[in-house]
Amino acid sequence: MVNTNACQVILPNGFRSNCGNSPQWFDTNKNIGYSNFDFVDKYFQSSHTVRRIFSLARKLGFRSFLIETVDSALPWLVTDDHLLRRRNCGFKHSEVYRISFFTSEKDSEIFNQENFLGYAVVKKEYFGSPIFPSIYVYESVLQPYRQEKQNNFLHCKRTYQVAYPFGTFNVTGALYAQQNAKTFVCAHVALRSVLSLLLPEGDISYSEINQLAGIDVSQYPLGENNKGLTPDQIDKVLESKGITSRKIFHEPQSPSSNPTDLVSEFSRYLYGYIESGCPSLLAFELTGKSGRHIVPVLGHTFNEDTWVSDARYAYFGGEKFYSSEGWLSTYLIHDDNFGPYLCIPRNYLATDNFRLLYGLHYNREALCFDKAEVVALERLKHFALANPKKENLSWFNRFVVFAKREQLVLRTIFISQSRYINLLQHYGIEDSTIEQLRQKLPETFWMVETSCSELFSATRAKFGEILLTCENVDGDFNGIAKPLAIRLPGVIYFEDENRPISTSMSNYTPLYS
């Protein structure tokens, strides 16, 4: 479901629940000579990712920030440093800092929920050689700079509680983390980002990931010669935590007998997972150097003026409907090498470079958007063909025209009954219909919204929706979606009763958000 897990979380790793030591406040006013570049050069060795976080904080309007020293006795730090010693890489000691960003000025001494922007934990690891420490962002949660009004949709996010001597504050976003390339690599941090969104406890340690994957860092030098986690090991971690995954793979160098090639559709599957709030892992092969990389995908941006949807349909032989994916502009990701909240343009990642896609959720049904969509299209067309023009229902009549012309826009979302009923109550549907829906609909199901070009992209509205379930899907994703109900202007149709009921809702309605 979109916007899952907005519950508050206090985590056992201590970075959020424990106040740091030796607090130092900094004023970011450029008039007094403050510069992000200067600061990161001086204190964090010009780290690219730390600079990215400071840039995001500036875009969010920070006027001050607090740096605290994190207690080295925190259990996670003790475990991580122990792993580094086992790794036999010359590790000596570490220093860890928590940086917290506020919109209030340093001298105002007003630091509260309203002006809290988020935080970052930065670790410095010292080795025998070289002299300078290795610096990386251990974790960070910042508010996303762009929100829905700017056409940015971070569907996968969580609210984190962070404690200070002067108060405990919440920040909602997606956890970002960077690898140390010694005891955890890109797969670990990508797993941590996605699992932090799904797990009830809201986080997972790298030592636990290694344990579940069967990695002994003293025997298997992660980070050397591109050593990382295999898909098998990623699967083990996910299964151990009760997470279901649906995988698409592409290995041109390895023989495989695929009865269906989904490689060219990986973008469609990525969109389908993200739109329903299923965080995803996207992996690709590098070009020009050996190695692979994997990133968590958390949301997308929207371009209401895109040419792609119409062109695909009219010029390039598109499908028999417009997928809402056509209006997607970029995917929102964290890349542990570069920082949080970055955008990959749609279709930038070439199929040749694509290697793996994981859609993730607790509920297997939530990963079956493709099954819902194909049945939805058939059923909507069937209803349109059986019900031509109706008097005084111009929006229903438009739906029929677009359905017959195979030019419907479909947007597929996994939703809860309570959320759907709230929507309909907001639209003003009759109480008697609401009561029937409460009795008939399962706890969660698929909602395929149907609209048309311009109504969808500009007005952000729809004709209505068809509701489906795919509840008996098994481990091989065997199971065909079953329609439950159709709601269109002026009518609601319950499949089990085979009886359309007139409703007073004769106009278009807003898209789900």
Added chain:
Amino acid sequence: MNEELVGLAADLQEVYHWEQDHREQNRKSTDIFVPIEPYSPSDTVKKQNEELVKYQQIAKNFSYGEY
């Protein structure tokens, strides 16, 4: 001009003018919606499902590369 869009515009115009005629006659809507046959998956849906199941069985066991 694209044929599909010309056809779409013509259909929308046909509906529009039909609505205007009926509105002018000031008739209340007496149309009822017609139920449709209970859903039965088409051959297209069944075939797609079979292919997806076969793909998933292979994907489940496929492990190549390190990240």
